[in-house]
Amino acid sequence: MAYSSTNDFISGEEKITISVISNDDYSCPDESNLVWCDEFNYNGLPDDNKWNIETGTGEWGWGNNELQFYTNRAENLEVSNGTLKIIAKKEEYGGMQYTSGRIMTHNKLDFKYGRVEIRAKLPSTQGSWPALWLLGSSYQTNTWPLCGEIDLMEQFADKSYVQTTLHWQNTNGSRAQYGQQKTISDPASFHIYTLDWQPGIIRSFLDGNQIFVMSTNNSMPFDENFFIILNFALGGNGGAGPVAANFAQDVLEIDYVRVYAN
Numbered sequence: 212m213a214y215s216s217t218n219d220f221i222s223g224e225e226k227i228t229i230s231v232i233s234n235d236d237y238s239c240p241d242e243s244n245l246v247w248c249d250e251f252n253y254n255g256l257p258d259d260n261k262w263n264i265e266t267g268t269g270e271w272g273w274g275n276n277e278l279q280f281y282t283n284r285a286e287n288l289e290v291s292n293g294t295l296k297i298i299a300k301k302e303e304y305g306g307m308q309y310t311s312g313r314i315m316t317h318n319k320l321d322f323k324y325g326r327v328e329i330r331a332k333l334p335s336t337q338g339s340w341p342a343l344w345l346l347g348s349s350y351q352t353n354t355w356p357l358c359g360e361i362d363l364m365e366q367f368a369d370k371s372y373v374q375t376t377l378h379w380q381n382t383n384g385s386r387a388q389y390g391q392q393k394t395i396s397d398p399a400s401f402h403i404y405t406l407d408w409q410p411g412i413i414r415s416f417l418d419g420n421q422i423f424v425m426s427t428n429n430s431m432p433f434d435e436n437f438f439i440i441l442n443f444a445l446g447g448n449g450g451a452g453p454v455a456a457n458f459a460q461d462v463l464e465i466d467y468v469r470v471y472a473n
């Protein structure tokens with residue numbers, strides 16, 4: 212309402228519609244047997260309905276003397292243009308010389324058996340250690356490797372191959388692991404990494420070609436719940452080797468993670 216200088220009242224009403232335009236899309240493709248996915252068709256940090264962000268240096272550099280500090284910042288974890296970018300950077304942070312990102316589905320997606328499909332593009336800088344993997348959901352009480360570990364895809368110093376490895380504990384208490392490798396000519400392009408996890412047998416594939424096969428039995432932990440971890444480590448004792456002196460930044464880019472029931 213306005214009051215005029217000539218003492219006449221003027222009043223009026225107008226409706227204004229304000230719409231917020233969001234392109235965020237959290238839906239999954241309409242595929243049979245698909246039970247969980249993240250297509251990363253939204254913007255910001257990874258969807259906290261699906262992922263927990265792990266931060267810090269872990270114990271003993273996540274068990275491997277790794278060189279990065281994991282943060283929950285957009286500088287290290289960025290969902291945009293349909294993909295998740297896990298970005299490792301050279302920067303002093305939390306007493307470390309590098310930062311990066313690590314996310315997991317524990318307590319949000321814990322499952323047994325099925326097919327996990329991840330479309331990803333790997334970093335190529337010397338010293339980078341990208342990993343797409345699963346850890347036994349009992350890891351807080353069943354100390355590793357008792358809880359079991361399924362490394363769907365890891366890449367170490369030699370960027371000409373990718374590797375799948377299972378870790379577990381033998382009944383005599385000794386640590387056991389078994390890994391197999393597959394040559395990859397262009398790891399920094401998108402490829403599909405698939406885990407086929409069934410009772411008694413675990414396989415993995417690179418673009419549909421088998422990387423790994425192993426029989427499992429009930430003395431092993433592979434008939435229990437596991438969860439998914441995506442991370443980009445640097446250096447450490449795991450086989451990635453020293454980080455390139457001129458390392459500035461590199462990216463593990465993930466187009467989607469899909470989990471199908473068997």
Ligand SMILES: [Ca+2]
Pocket residue numbers: 250251252293294465466467
């Ligand atoms: Ca996508």
